[in-house]
Amino acid sequence: MTTQSHKNTVPHMKWWGWGVEGVAFNHRDKPNFRPFVLDQVGVDVDVPGTPPPAFEEIDVPAPRIGEELLAELAEAVGEENVYTEDFDRVVHTYGKGLPDLIKVRAGHLPRAVDVVVYPGNESDVQAVLDAVVAADAVLIPFGGGSNISGSLTPPESEERPVVSLDLGRMNRVLEIDETAGLARIQAGVLGPDMEEQLTARGWTMGHQPDSFRHSTLGGWIATRSSGMQSDKYGDIADITRGLRAVQPGRMLVLRPLPSTSTGPSVREMILGSEGRLGVITEAWVQVHRLPENREIIAYLYPSWAAALAAMQEISTSDASPSVTRVSDDRETAFSFSTQKAKKGLKSTVQKGLFDLLERRGWDMDAVCLSYVGYEGGSARVKAEKAIVGKIVRRHGGIKLGSGPGELYDQKKFDTPYIRDYLLDIGAVADVSETATPWSNLLDIYNGTVRAAKDAYAALGVRGYIMCHLSHSYHSGACLYFTFAFPPATEKWEEQIEQYWKVKSAIQQSFVDLKGTISHHHGVGTEHAHWIEEDISEAGVETMVALLRGVDPSRNLNPGKVIPTHREW
Amino acid sequence: MTTQSHKNTVPHMKWWGWGVEGVAFNHRDKPNFRPFVLDQVGVDVDVPGTPPPAFEEIDVPAPRIGEELLAELAEAVGEENVYTEDFDRVVHTYGKGLPDLIKVRAGHLPRAVDVVVYPGNESDVQAVLDAVVAADAVLIPFGGGSNISGSLTPPESEERPVVSLDLGRMNRVLEIDETAGLARIQAGVLGPDMEEQLTARGWTMGHQPDSFRHSTLGGWIATRSSGMQSDKYGDIADITRGLRAVQPGRMLVLRPLPSTSTGPSVREMILGSEGRLGVITEAWVQVHRLPENREIIAYLYPSWAAALAAMQEISTSDASPSVTRVSDDRETAFSFSTQKAKKGLKSTVQKGLFDLLERRGWDMDAVCLSYVGYEGGSARVKAEKAIVGKIVRRHGGIKLGSGPGELYDQKKFDTPYIRDYLLDIGAVADVSETATPWSNLLDIYNGTVRAAKDAYAALGVRGYIMCHLSHSYHSGACLYFTFAFPPATEKWEEQIEQYWKVKSAIQQSFVDLKGTISHHHGVGTEHAHWIEEDISEAGVETMVALLRGVDPSRNLNPGKVIPTHREW
Incomplete structure (x- = not known):
């Protein structure tokens, strides 16, 4: 089999990259992109790249699993929900981290999963898990497959049969408690499907990770996800009030509770457990009425230091926005480079504004673009915009308005596509995020940028690193770094090695400079070191x-x- | 020794009851209290009661601990910080739950702790813990001793030496990160001492449990405490961003982070661990600038159902008050019964208002008293008061104003004294709290009141049960019940049995009706069942x-x- 078996309707991303077949990043309509990339990392995006291979070119090792366990799995979930076809096994062997993408394009499959099963309900999951434990095999739960921390891949040395448990058939919003603002939802539901079921009844969960379109509720819980609106809606750890998980021989049931003091929190043990404590089958999550008003306003700051100081002040102010985001100068420049060609008035207005700021003494290479989101009744939105506006001005910033904010809101889930595009043209890119107290933010930022640049220099490559503050808390914030460079080699193993040198420098900088190794991407194997x-x-x-x-x-x-x- | 040894200056509560020697509840200046109690539980508070015995009357068993371990403990913390005197051992054997109070007054000490040690720093704690583990003895950490869930008392069957580790000497605010709003504080500090150190520099932690004056930061963390202002400041689980704990042979260090996704949360394992995973020595906690404005406004509702509906609406509104509290009709009546005699105008105004409400058709036996707290800039406070005011009116309630709110604020830590007063006159009283989704609040309330009344009937006693909603969350709230009755026996063992019948009925009702067994008092032994x-x-x-x-x-x-x- 070279294409996905269609015995069921669970959608999956491209086997070799992000998102839906046919959708990709394209620079043709973005006139500033080619010169920007050429200038920054020395790659000409107009030179034809190397597209991913056809699946037929990939050599997939045979499954290593006995008939007996296969029969038990078929017994557990129904024969039609057991897949041993190469295509399905490859799709379930990797997530979408940069090393995953390189390896799968190279057809590197030292240990593919042996079988993929699709349970239809909780008893199916219990039967699968118990059969796997009885056979001393290995179970890896699979949601949307968007993980970038290595959490979905069997260890190369694993000699026991490996079963990938795809929760994709368990995708329903089962119940909404309209008085409590709680919904009971199956773990395998993808973001858009879930929100569609909720908004049909006037509700939203408000959780919007970058991966939203291709990740599941269960995956968010298993990795401690955050979303773009978590300042308002909370991280998934806050949103998840109760859950059910299948453990070997037993069912863990945590009822929905607003708060509780019953010893070490078992809920907080399952959160982030990445399949190591069982399989999350459903959760009670907080849902909210669709907000009366929702606005995202763009602001511009003259410098990163001014932007961070403003963000910190906003976090202790009487305003509590739904989104607080600001890009450093490099990410701002990158954003401008991906703008579509502006015509007529729009182009004139932007140029006019930039000229004006320059005349006021702004260094236009240092500007930082920020988005702040507001939700609620009109009085609240108005009051919060006034508070934030004052803080922005106090730190020398200006308001750009809701136009760019709307554009950001439309495009916010598209970023991951760019990695595949870059791979095609011979550059690697990935992300690393940390969180740290406000007092430490500029230090960790400077140190991390320096660490990446040192790593680039040691490799003899021209690399780029850019960053945005993505979430604000009372005591600190999340810094989200994106890095990219054309490796100084065409061999995929060496490309991964070079990627690791940069990634390691960044992660080491996080822990050395008082940050955490991961704010919302989990640990997996990539951060475990x-x-x-x-x-x-x-x-x-x-x-x-x-x-x-x-x-x-x-x-x-x-x-x-x-x-x-x-x-x- | 009959009084506390004064080798160090760590303060403790009365050995037989709550709070400071010399401070007690008194009904003499509260003209409505005697008739109220007589009417409700048939006890005449003017009949002289039985005060607690003198400490000399108590028979304290000799410590069961070998010289070797004692020597090691002295080595660890210094001889002057090791106490084997009867008084110190009794003070450290019980918390302040109702069974604790009855047992200690009865001199019932089947298993007193054998020694009390006061470490001065983290290395002392490590040395003590390691010596205890090496000797296969038992270590029980002790903060303020205010626990009411049995967490401080050795099991009766424990045959190994029992060491109580009193953290009281570790009581300093070590560091304030003024940019991040974080403070590093030693676990043994009592509430008022901590806030004094913080407010001297313009900061507050804002955590105000009923036990505030006699409980410690470490105790709050070890039991997952909440405070009266947790709606704004968060439960202790939210406030605690990092911590240090001594485990056998090693030091657990969780650096202060606003958020992190590093697997199952170890921070959330230590929270609520009640000494079972080690000894918390210090924590990084969120602190806030003293609020610009702070107001507590009292409201009155015509019924409990109306009050709960209003509270739920407030929780999803654009207001986010610091305190949301409302008492049921019985707790409201109790509050009125503890008012001091009002003279002149005050008395006339209150009577006038009540008469007016009665003429408007209110059932004055059904009214429910509420307090809502506001903090922030004047614009925010004004806006939030307007939002809440509208919701209160929509549910038929009226505003009483800031006078009663101020009174509540002054008296809020005094309630626990009443239990000792009641014990003196032959009545037992205690509290149980739960949390549950909003949709379930009235059900669990009605079921729990019925369960308590059934238990009273089965015992043939006249009992009282009253309740307030103490914390609001997005998805639900905490209900805090207080129950009291004169047991139908004078034998202390039977009094505890009867207390347990009522307490059990309440706890069973919580779990049967979808609530948690404890919102902020921990589990200990009392809720473990x-x-x-x-x-x-x-x-x-x-x-x-x-x-x-x-x-x-x-x-x-x-x-x-x-x-x-x-x-x-």
């Missing part, structure tokens, strides 16, 4: 105690979260 | 996996959180 430096060795030992107690034979997504040198 | 019904058997097994992995020989406060039939 630094987790001891983040939560201390004792923290990892505490976590191991928990994992080992629940899963003594390491049948549940082994090798994730815990560093390899800890051997758990 | 119901934890499986709250978080499911699998939830308890998951927790046991964690505890057993960290503390395989059960040296750390054994028997707490986990139900006895689970034997862990």
Whole structure:
């Protein structure tokens, strides 16, 4: 089989990249993009690149799984929901991190999953999990497949059969408690499908990660996701009030509660557990009435330091916006480079404004673009805009208005497509995010940019690193870095090595400079190396105690979260 | 020794009851109190009661601890910080739950702690903990001693030496990060001492549990405390951004982070761990600038159903008050009964208002008193008061103004004193709190009141139960019940049995009717019986996996959180 089996209707992303077949980033209508990329990383995007191979070119190893376990899985979920075809196995072997994309394009499959099963309900999941544990096999839960931390891939050394459990058939909003603002939702639902079911009844969960279109509720919970509107709606850890998870031989049931003091929080153990404590089957999540008003306003700051100071002041002000985002000068320049050609008035207005700011003494290479979102009744929105406006002005910024904000809102889920486009033309790109106290934000930013640049220099490549502040909290914020460079080699193994040099420099900078190794992308295998430096060795030992107690034979997504040198 | 040894200056509450020696509840200046109590539970508060015994009357068993361990403890913290005197051991054997008070007054000490040690710093704590584990003894951390869930008392069957570790010397605010709004504070600091150190520099943590004056930061974290202002400042789980805890042979260090996605949350494992995962030595907590304005406004509703509906509407409105509290009719009547005699104008105004409401058709026996707190800039406070005011009126309520609010604010920490007063006159009283979704609030309220009344009837006693909504969340609220009755026996063992019948009926009602067994008082031994019904058997097994992995020989406060039939 070279294409997906269509025994069921669960949609998947491209086997070799992000998103839907036929949708891709395109620079043809963006006149500033080619000169920008040429200038910054020395790549000419007009030179034809190398598209991904056809699936037929990929050599997929045969499944290593016995008939007996296969029969038990078929018994558990129905034969029509068990897939051993190459295509399905490859789709379920990798997430969408940069190393995943390089490896899958190279047909590198040292340990593909052996079988993919699609349970239809909780008893199916329990039957699968129990069969896997009884057979001493391995189970890896799979949601939308958008993970970029290595959480979906079996360890290369894994000799036991590996079962990928795709939750895609469990995709319904089961119940809405309209008085409490709570919805009971199956874990396998994708973002758009879920929001469609909710908004049909006048509700929203408000959770909007970059991956929204291709990630699931269960995946968000299993990795501690955040979304663009988390300043208002909360991170997924706040949104998730109750859940159900299948553990070996038993069902974990946490009823929906606004708050509770019943010992160490089991809810907060399942959050972020990446399949290592069982399979999340459904959750009770907070939902909200669709807001009366919703506006995203763009602002421009003369410098990154001014922008960060303003963001911090907003976080302690009487305003509580739904979105607080600001890009550094490099990300701002990148954003401008991806603008479509402006014609007539629009072009004149923008040029006019920029000229004016320059005459006022702004360094237009240092400007930082910000988006702030407002939701609520008109009085509240008006009051908050006034508070924020005053803070923006106090820090030398200006308001650009709602036009760019609307554009941002329309395009906000498109960014991940650019990575595949860059890979085609021979450049690698990925992201790393951290969170740290406000007092430390500029330090960690400067240190991380320097670390990436040093790594580029050591590799002898021309690289780019840009950043935005994506979430504000009382005590600090999330910094979200994107980095890209054309590797100094055409061999895929060496490209991954070079990618790792840069990625490692960034992650090391995070822990060295008092940030966390991951704000909302989880740990997987990609960040596990630094987790001891983040939560201390004792923290990892505490976590191991928990994992080992629940899963003594390491049948549940082994090798994730815990560093390899800890051997758990 | 009959009084506390004064080798150090750590203050403690009365050995037999709440608070400071010399401070007590008094009904003499409250003319309505005697008739109210007589009418409701048939007790005449003017009949002289039985005060607690003198400490000399108590028979304290000798410590069961070897010289070797004592020497090691002295080595660890200094000889002057090791106490084996009877008085200190009794003070550290019980918290302040109703059974604690009855037992200690009765001199019932089947298993007193054997020694009390006062570490001065983290290395002292590490040395103590390691010595305890090496000797296979038991360590129980002790903060302010205000726990009402049995978390401080050794199991009666414990045969190993029991060491109470009093954190009271570790009471300093070590550092304030003024940019991030974070403070690093030692775990043993009492509420008022901590706030004094913070406010001296213009900051507040804003955490105000009823026990505030006699409880510590470490205790709040170890039990997942909430405070009266948690609607604004967050529960302690939100406030605590980083922490340090001593575990056997190692130091757990969680750096202060606004948010993180590093696997199952170790921070949320230590929160609520009640000493079972180690000893919390310090925490990084969120602090706030003292608010520009702070007001507490009293409102009155014609009925409990109207009050709850209004509170729910406030929780989804554009207002976000710092305090949302409303008492049911019985708690409102109780409040009025504790008013001091009003003279002249005040009395006339109140009577005038009540007469007016009666003429408007209000049933004055059904009215419910509410307090809502506002903090922030004057524009925000004004806007929020307007929003809340409108909601109150829509539900038939009226504004009483800031006078009663100020009074509430002054008296808010005094309530616990009343239990000792009642015990003196032969009545038992205690509290139970739950949290549940808004949709379920009236059901759980009605069911719990009925359950308590049924229990009173079965015992043949005249009991009282009253309630207030103490915290609002997006999806639900906390209901805080207080119950009191004169037991139908003078034998203390039977009094505890009768107390347990009522307490059990209430707790069972919580889990049966979709509430949690504890919103902010922790589990200890008093709530452990119901934890499986709250978080499911699998939830308890998951927790046991964690505890057993960290503390395989059960040296750390054994028997707490986990139900006895689970034997862990």
